[in-house]
Amino acid sequence: MTAATRSLRRWGFVHKWTSLICTLFMLLLCITGLPLIFHEEIDDLLHSQVKPAEVAADAPLADLDHLLANAIANAPGQVPHFLIWDRDDPNAMFVSVGPSITSDPSKNLLIRMDAHTGAYLDAPDVTGRFTYIMLKLHTDMFAGLPGKLFLGLMGILFCVAVISGIVVYAPSMRKLSFGTYRAGRTRVVRWLDVHNLAGILLVAWTLVVGFTGVINTWADLVLKMWQYGQLAEMTAQYRDRSVPAKLTSVNAAVEVAAHAVPGMTPSFVAFPGSIFSSKSHYAVFLRGNTPLTSRLLKPALVDAETGALTDSRDMPWYVSTLFISQPLHFGDYGGMPLKILWALLDVLTIVILVTGVYLWVRRRRAGVSVDRVIARSSGIESPALSS
Amino acid sequence: MTPRKSMHRTLSQIFVAPLLVAIVSTLGLVGALVGDGWWDALSWATLAVPVVLYSLFIWWRKPN
Numbered sequence: 001m002t003a004a005t006r007s008l009r010r011w012g013f014v015h016k017w018t019s020l021i022c023t024l025f026m027l028l029l030c031i032t033g034l035p036l037i038f039h040e041e042i043d044d045l046l047h048s049q050v051k052p053a054e055v056a057a058d059a060p061l062a063d064l065d066h067l068l069a070n071a072i073a074n075a076p077g078q079v080p081h082f083l084i085w086d087r088d089d090p091n092a093m094f095v096s097v098g099p100s101i102t103s104d105p106s107k108n109l110l111i112r113m114d115a116h117t118g119a120y121l122d123a124p125d126v127t128g129r130f131t132y133i134m135l136k137l138h139t140d141m142f143a144g145l146p147g148k149l150f151l152g153l154m155g156i157l158f159c160v161a162v163i164s165g166i167v168v169y170a171p172s173m174r175k176l177s178f179g180t181y182r183a184g185r186t187r188v189v190r191w192l193d194v195h196n197l198a199g200i201l202l203v204a205w206t207l208v209v210g211f212t213g214v215i216n217t218w219a220d221l222v223l224k225m226w227q228y229g230q231l232a233e234m235t236a237q238y239r240d241r242s243v244p245a246k247l248t249s250v251n252a253a254v255e256v257a258a259h260a261v262p263g264m265t266p267s268f269v270a271f272p273g274s275i276f277s278s279k280s281h282y283a284v285f286l287r288g289n290t291p292l293t294s295r296l297l298k299p300a301l302v303d304a305e306t307g308a309l310t311d312s313r314d315m316p317w318y319v320s321t322l323f324i325s326q327p328l329h330f331g332d333y334g335g336m337p338l339k340i341l342w343a344l345l346d347v348l349t350i351v352i353l354v355t356g357v358y359l360w361v362r363r364r365r366a367g368v369s370v371d372r373v374i375a376r377s378s379g380i381e382s383p384a385l386s387s
Numbered sequence: 388m389t390p391r392k393s394m395h396r397t398l399s400q401i402f403v404a405p406l407l408v409a410i411v412s413t414l415g416l417v418g419a420l421v422g423d424g425w426w427d428a429l430s431w432a433t434l435a436v437p438v439v440l441y442s443l444f445i446w447w448r449k450p451n
Contacts (some may be wrong), residue, residue: 197441
């Protein structure tokens with residue numbers, strides 16, 4: 001056996017086992033991911049929501065303190081964690097509330113508000129929705145952070161499987177031209193051709209979507225790193241203070257922040273004591289206005305006791321990496337045609353997974369190596385496989 | 388497409404088409420991030436390449 005053959009065998013081994021271990025979970029991710037590409041459209045179709053008032057395009061926005069008071073009046077006993085501008089609908093805003101400022105924000109209630117009149121719209125419980133169940137299955141399989149990190153590990157195996165797949169593609173195509181599909185041959189040969197063709201065509205997309213998915217599983221850890229890193233640095237002199245008894249105007253805080261960071265648009269405000277801020281600050285997160293910069297947030301910290309700006313910095317590289325990896329995973333940054341392409345590529349990934357499992361099962365059952373089919377792919381088939 | 392049995396393709400022959408497809412789809416992945424309008428159109432056109440090639444090779448090619 002030559003060194004090259006030994007090396008190829010090793011790659012084949014890596015491809016087989018990384019694929020086999022992650023396939024079941026990758027199937028789950030691809031199937032649940034498919035409706036998630038269209039989650040807004042599905043929600044619009046399945047659930048009605050109160051529409052914001054019709055206003056002129058240049059109508060003034062509601063005073064945020066007024067809007068906030070209206071939201072809290074509709075959620076007795078709750079405290080605000082975040083005030084969020086709706087990316088998709090400039091006429092609506094969200095107030096995210098929880099039973100206390102230290103409660104788990106992933107269990108928060110999201111109250112929709114009219115951005116112009118400041119009136120309460122609705123606060124639907126999304127936890128029973130189809131898209132919510134798909135999202136939970138897709139992100140952590142209802143198993144919290146361990147589930148998330150486990151899926152991240154499966155994602156890493158998937159990326160290794162794609163890369164080793166590129167290596168084993170070469171010997172398989174020694175005697176075949178690109179795109180060969182031997183339609184007249186047995187299923188194992190046809191599906192090998194499908195697996196090879198779809199796999200090699202989708203290399204860039206599967207690697208990007210796979211790896212950005214892995215990065216997304218680290219979001220909670222990235223947030224913790226930012227809290228103990230940059231956020232702690234920016235608010236070092238406030239460390240020992242507690243949440244102020246009376247907060248200054250949130251509307252004024254947003255104005256101070258927008259003035260401090262010209263050219264950017266507010267994206268959301270984290271209230272003092274919530275996970276995205278210190279105990280003494282409104283953290284106003286601003287975003288840019290291109291598809292890329294709209295994903296990159298910049299926090300401006302406003303003292304919630306004095307209303308003055310404390311600090312504003314660009315976020316560190318590890319947070320920016322997370323932000324940029326989100327659209328690249330979701331496919332929501334290029335309109336409906338991009339979403340449709342994302343769905344088609346997702347379906348082709350399912351094809352790769354299913355044909356891959358089939359080739360492995362076939363090899364075991366027939367006792368004949370697919371490697372051999374590959375090796376003599378343009379020659380005569382093994383009698384065991386021509387049935 | 389019946390390649391002759393004796394013909395062995397070199398690595399560069401095997402990988403030239405996949406490499407082009409990978410470069411083109413990467414352009415598409417990045418394109419829509421850069422801007423809207425024409426950038427979006429560029430990314431639709433380039434990311435459609437793998438899907439179109441797959442369909443052509445599997446469904447619209449005459450079986451040998």
